[in-house]
Amino acid sequence: MKILFLNGPNLNLLGSREPDKYGTLTLKDIENFVKLEADKLNVEVEFYQTNIEGELVNKVQESKGKYDGIVINPAAYTHTSVAIRDAILAVEIPTVEIHISNIHKREEFRTNSMTAPACIGQITGFGAFSYKLGLIAVTDYIKSFEQD
DSSP, X not given: OEEEEEEOTTGGGTTTSOHHHHOSOOHHHHXXXXXXXXXXXXXXXXXXXXXXXXXXXXXXXXXXXTOSEEEEEOGGGGGTOHHXXXXXXXXXXXXXXXXXXXXXXXXXXXXXXXSGGGSXXXXXXXXXXXHHHHHHHHHHHHHHHHOO
């Protein structure tokens, strides 16, 4: 099983960006944390981060036939991107939206997700652990259909 992790804008600044909201782990630290869990689950993971919306759309589109699932933290694009939402719907790959902070406890404009309705679920507010939960959620979802 292969899972793609996609990260949107400013997540490359984790570790130094607003540590009170996002913690002190870097994106590389989180990737290493996820890789350990992926090894336990016998799952292959790949990571990609960009600050450019169109690159996220391209990665989602290119994932069809290459990955079994996607875990995405669209970051600021969560609240604005119809393009990412449409790409997720188009590829029909089980996708879980994740967030480090609880977007429902933040500014009003952050409480609405354009992308979550295209996903099988949303995990928000568990810090870096949201990434591990996203991996577990998408792999369990995929395995539940393999058993049918």
